[in-house]
Amino acid sequence: MIRSILLAAALLGACVLRPSHPDMFVFAVMGDTPYNDREEKRFLDMLERMKDEPLRFIVHVGDFKSGGESPCSDSLFERRKAQFDGSAHPLIYTPGDNDWTDCRRPSNGAMNPIERLARLRQIFFTDEWSLGQSRISTDYQRECVEQIGNTCRCPAHPENRLWSQWSVRFVTLNIPGSNNNVGYDRANDEEARCRNEANRQWLERAVRASENADTRALVVLIQANPWDSAKPVYRSFLRQLEDAAVRLQKPILFVHGDTHIYRVDWPFVDPAGRTLTNLTRLETFGSPFVGWVKVTVDPNDPQIFSFEPKLVAVVPPGK
Numbered sequence: 001m002i003r004s005i006l007l008a009a010a011l012l013g014a015c016v017l018r019p020s021h022p023d024m025f026v027f028a029v030m031g032d033t034p035y036n037d038r039e040e041k042r043f044l045d046m047l048e049r050m051k052d053e054p055l056r057f058i059v060h061v062g063d064f065k066s067g068g069e070s071p072c073s074d075s076l077f078e079r080r081k082a083q084f085d086g087s088a089h090p091l092i093y094t095p096g097d098n099d100w101t102d103c104r105r106p107s108n109g110a111m112n113p114i115e116r117l118a119r120l121r122q123i124f125f126t127d128e129w130s131l132g133q134s135r136i137s138t139d140y141q142r143e144c145v146e147q148i149g150n151t152c153r154c155p156a157h158p159e160n161r162l163w164s165q166w167s168v169r170f171v172t173l174n175i176p177g178s179n180n181n182v183g184y185d186r187a188n189d190e191e192a193r194c195r196n197e198a199n200r201q202w203l204e205r206a207v208r209a210s211e212n213a214d215t216r217a218l219v220v221l222i223q224a225n226p227w228d229s230a231k232p233v234y235r236s237f238l239r240q241l242e243d244a245a246v247r248l249q250k251p252i253l254f255v256h257g258d259t260h261i262y263r264v265d266w267p268f269v270d271p272a273g274r275t276l277t278n279l280t281r282l283e284t285f286g287s288p289f290v291g292w293v294k295v296t297v298d299p300n301d302p303q304i305f306s307f308e309p310k311l312v313a314v315v316p317p318g319k
Contacts, residue, residue: 020180021154021299023166026054028089029293031096031223031257032286042290042313044083046238049312050292051088052232056165057136058292060221061257061284062096062176072103072116077123081131092138095120095159096223096257097176104184125158127249138262145198154194160202162209167216168297168304173199173237175222177258180233192233200240207244217251217297217304218244225258225283229319242270245279251304252279253295257311260286262293262309280305288315 028050034043050058064080065072084091100120103111129135145154161172174195174308181192203220210218218243226234245252245268265281280303283290291311297304 002009011085013118014226016230024296024300025056025165026294026296027056027165028058029061029221029255029282029284029295030058030291031284032063032098032260033290034064035066035287039287039290039315040246042315043138044086045240046290046292046312047083047087053294054091055294057130058087058091058132059170059172059221059233059255060084060091060093061095061221061255063257063286064093066098066287067098067102067178068105068107070098070107071283072100072111072120073109073111074123077119081123083276084124084131085133087132088134089132090134090136091132092130092161092163092170092172093124094161094172094221094223095124095176097181097310098176099176101176101178101181113184113188117191121158136163141198142204145194145201155197157195157202160198162202162206164215166297166299167214168219169206169210169215169217170219172221175199175224175234177224177228179231180224181277189249196236198241200235201239202205203237203244207248210248210250215250216299217253218248219253219255221255223257228259238271242274242276242279245276246274248278250278253282253305254279255282255284257284259283260289262289262291262311264307266303282307285309285311288317289313290315 013275034040100116101113102108103116104113120178128140141157141160143156144152159174163170181188211316261283263283263287267277269275269281284293290313294308294310296306
């Protein structure tokens, strides 16, 4: 499925010869960093250097800590929040498995993932604004997802965000790795069921809004690599994403992290063998690689999106 690097380079080269459109803009994608103190220093240096880039915003697709030997403490959450707020550009964050589902691991403090997700919401997702020194307003999933009588069976998921830039719509969904928090116990399976429904509704809202003629493209961002080990818990999401590509017939960029390999897939081939030429997959760098991907959105480009990897450092394991 991966045709990535050579094709991406060719597309980028073609864009160099094309005059830029007045509505062209650039945003950044990063994730799975920082994992330790040494990466944290490089990460903060990277954010400092990025202030000179003409970015409209940055999206961190989750995992701001290691999956093990890294307690999921309030103090760490608050430190990352302060660091994200130190970004010169607006920064949108969507949670990864290391940030909450893996908090159950003994080396991470044997903490309750559901409680840790609730704490992430209290610290990072209190209102409609992005993080960063300069902020942008986003819509967020503030309503009860599933109501039975007067009881809210599935709560709001304020980490799910929706915003637009130029005529491109962006949507984040809370879909983490570690099997999407499924298969541990009844309470966490119920959490995953509710969150899956929240994600389904939120993506459908984004797709439905993107059907109008004013929307040129849709960008969908999550943390998990939904093809990793062909785990069945991600199949319904992938089916919805593939169906959206067929339904919209507009460029869709799907962004994720989780497996720490920079790659670009286009054209995309679904499990049924359909070639979806309007769907592109982007995975960003991850530990031990500290870096980001510069995404250019150019209305003059038939593909709309082009990519430039920005590898800052490789930090070998160790303290």
